[in-house]
Amino acid sequence: MAMQESVITKVDHPLEPLREEEILKAVAILKEKKSLTPASRFEQLGLHEPPKKAVLNFKKGDPIQREAFAIVVDTTDSKTYEAVISITNEEVLSWQHIPGVQPSFLFEEYTELEETVKKSPEFHAALKKRGIDNPELVMVDPWSVGDTGIPEDKGKRLAKALCFVRKFPDDNAYAYPLTGLLPVVDLAKMEIVRIEDHGVKPIAPTAAAYKPEQDENIEVRTDLKPLVITQPEGPSFEINGHNIKWQKWDIRVGYTAREGLVLNTVDYYDKGKKRPVLYRAAMSEMTVPYGDTNPAHNWQCAFDAGEYGIGQLANSLTRGCDCLGEIQYLDAVMATSQGGIHKIPNAICIHEEDVGIAWKHTDWRTDEVEVRRSRRLVVSFFTTVANYDYGFFWYFYTDGKIEHEAKLTGVLNVGAIEEGQTTRYAAEVAPQIAAPIHQHIFNYRIDMNVDGQKNSVEEWNTVASKPDPENNPRLNAFYHETTTFQTELEAKRNMNLETGRSWRIINPNSKNYVGQPVGYSLIPGENALPFLNEESSVMKRVGYIKNHLHVTKYDRDQIYASGKYPNQSTGEEKGSLEHWVKANRNIENEDIVVWYNMSVHHIVRPEDWPVMPVHHIGFQLKPHGFFDGNPALDLPRPTEETGASCHHK
Template sequence: MSNQEPLKQVGHPLEPLTTGEIIKAVAIARKEKGLTDAARFEQVGLYEPEKSVVLNFKEGDAVVREAFMIVLDTSDSQTYEGVISLTDEKVVSWTHVPGVQPSFLFEEYAELEETVKKNPEFHKALEKRGITDPSLVMVDPWSVGYFGVEEDEGKRLARALCFVRKNEGDNAYAYPLTGLLPVVDLSTMKVVRIEDSGVKPIAPMDAEYKPERTDKIQVRTDLKPLEITQPEGPSYEINGHNIKWQKWDIRIGYTAREGLVLHTVDYEDKGVKRPILYRAALSEMVVPYGDNSPAHDWQCAFDAGEYGIGQLANSLERGCDCVGHIDYFDAVMATGNGDIHRIPNAICLHEEDYGIAWKHTDWRTEDVEVRRSRRLVISFFTTVANYDYGFFWYFYTDGKIEHEAKLTGILNIGVLEEGETPKYGSLVAPQISAPIHQHIFNYRIDVNVDGQQNSVQELNTVASPPNFQTNRYLNSFHAETTTFKTELEAQRRVNLETARVWKIINPNKKNFVGEPVGFELVPGENASPFLHEESSIMKRAGFIKNHLHVTKFDRDQMYASGKYPNQNKGGDTLEHWVKENRNIENEDIVVWYNMAVHHIVRSEDWPVMPTHYIGFMLKPHGFYDGNPALDLPRPAAIKGTSCH
């Protein structure tokens, strides 16, 4: 596409970049900045406009389009950030960012594997393990983290986890070459060294999970069909990336780093469109491992910032990943070479029945009123090497929002000597140990509860003091409310003993009983990290110490781990931003929430982990005047029965 070729017009400032816009942005950057073939495009995406532009936009207004890109020059491992005006066809800004490494490029996965498998020293290491056919070896890139290794400074590196199939088509993750860790310079695609902590045996048992490849799995034959039909079609409407369903008005986006992004989530209440969220997405996922062996003691993945979960998303299949009436959205990104990386059916949209919305039976009159709940589901799934993650946003007919992460896939494991017992992991099969680890998900929730001026309150329930006059039966308890004023005050942890929740309010808007309108952030499953303060991980991801942070809005503070966590020693993260201790009361604020899966691995998690569910809820608390689901229609009863 030439720079003069007209682009398809988009109807909203937050529409993701189109294929043509990505190609054009790359072409403008190549021409104006003289980029050579050594330039690799880590990302090319929408440069999101200022909030004022978005919130004041009216249909039919002119849309100014800009692209943001991160470019790595592989000739010298230097990184550049560019903003490209697609409207004016020029480079608006071009900034050298010294001392950082962008996340892995999609192409580097295959290039690293090929590089390692061709290396003569690697062949010798395989021969020590009795492996003569390198074609059976599988190699996955892993981020090296930061441990102050002088010879690694300034290089773009990855460690390679190695596995071997006993036969073609085997589940290679069942046969790790524990302790064999080639280190690769990704810019030059050369093996810089091979770390080898000693030969371990090959796992003695297979771990097939495909019934057609093993006689150990007898497929069930007693499951009858379960059909989900919507003969009149879905209840939602789609216009570009804008979705309207029931009273919800939701705009979605997609980035190579975050995957699915929620934009401008509104709810129509009594004929008025009321804003709730401006932007919400996964900010980072930190996965520290607790095993102290040389094979694992360095492992801590930053799955969003180091790997880009958006670029690793699955193409979803109807009837497999999503059932019922489905609509899909493709994800369009740039490849490292500046071409197009398209993931068909990356985002799934559908409706689900969700049981009883509300019900009451008057036992005196036998009058029964019941309404059924329904939810809108917007989701995507991504595969980061061995693990698979699903991210689901649910919108309900009673005005609440829920997020759920789903974890499945194959465990990261190591091989033990016969008779060896793991201290820092669990035996999932003979001589196979899966290290204890955590998955800590951080979400950036840019709130907009009835407007941009919001505050956060903490509610702790306490038992009232014993007092004959005010608590004579010693049964009184009540919630105490604290409003956070500054960022340092708002570093908080979940507390089951006080049933702690956090409430996001607009102090300038009152509901019908005279209280500030608000939404409650209700925690679900959670845990705290078990890492020493001086560890490399905590220096890079100290924000995981607390479950909640609240910051004053800053458009440059998008990711809790900073813009460039790959090989970063730490310093520009959420933990450091809050030290500015800005005012967060009645301000444009961002809520950051950490939730953690604490995984003491079970034998039932092998060879493929049953899906683990974890999430949180944004539940209206004083936002609506009464139950917003009162107007749901009575369900249609099955013939011969009655719902009322």
């Protein structure tokens, strides 16, 4: 009973992530009620989010029923189970076997796989063929196998390993790939199933260190002066639990082992009332297909969220290194596979940034100047998935705009090539080191809530007017045509530069000052389409990447574009976004979800080696008719460093 009371009194909102004591309590309940053995591993255990209606109707002081959702894999037979546990009432509400699926990698399996491979006599023999006598210098990374097409692999929980070798213990092993040496491991039994060996390739001849102390050719710059960001009066935001209030924004953040950072119930205060903008937003999947035909690479396609869990791989951020200024952090707390606590201190960084001019006008007749400076609230986290590092940043602006930016850096996935060898499918980035052409396709699930749950999506296409002596005599006219999507299949759309295509999420039941539906526009940034063949095993698994936009009717269980279990999927499971839209539900004036794909098309450069400069890609959610005018008119005049106001004649 004491645990129940502490849970209820400590949590002040139904979307607060599970605390450590709640996770341990949920694990204990499930272990006891279902007689779990040490062979049962928790792939994830986190908050079972309450129904949307319960959240939106919640009032401070209302009783909160706390529930956990868990995915459990039995390593004795690789069977997968889903559970919902009532922490408040100390009971298991549901326990269901999910046949024919494999959960994502467990955090502990990364080290267990490496240890298993490096102890194998068969692997040692393969190393000796390559002139390597010390397995301790070898590094082994687990990779998802996808659909191998091998009948004997069916039902097994598998991973394929990429292998590298260091020249010394602290070396950059990714610079020396053992290309073509691919152990396949049964993760349940933690034993090698087979070693795929496509022949000995040369080890790269040149060093590729990125630490100055390891490369005498790196001379650290000495002419950078300190850049100090100070806020003597402290930041302008307030944090209470996972609720952030900044300027007119009211934001609640969550966190999951699979998605990492989640935005919940984002509202904006306007004219004395709180107006909802979105209910939930997060990256639902990141698909990374490789285009190299080499058998060492032609199977590679990572689902970084659904197969690896970007949330569980997040970094602990450091002040002055990852974030500058007046910083506040939130920890991320998850369950380990054994049911303990996996805590990442300082996983979420929250701070403000100056971002230049918000608006400005100079009256050239009077020389009167009015200028306001813009700033944004930044909520971010960084994660490391083997060789790659990804940052995910949500920006909130003083003019009501929301922006998302993904930042890609880290070390490329590379392979060794023979001296003088060339291939159209990879770029040589260093002597005898080639990086395959590939893409990073990010899918975002954006549950909009523009002035309420009943929303629609419009598509805007700009067209040139036809020649008309009366209405278009100078042939200069152009205008936009508006289409409101009515069904899910109708809303499978791609960008179109020829028509300046854009999409606007509106509430037809709420009108602005001029009598138009209030709305937010989705503004795409950099993007591309996939180049995979329709019949490829990868495309059969990720058909939703064919379109930049999807719109679905809200379904509480449809959270991940790739489905709940993309690991070792074949595409036949029909539990993904591509299949959900075939229901062709009505999406006009309904509770809807917008899904957006953005793609980094990476034709690799030598400048991306040995560690990649950050690549930025993103999109905006921009108010379009949501406000009656410029919402940043009320920003205070800035003050010059001399003390005078930036307002003069």
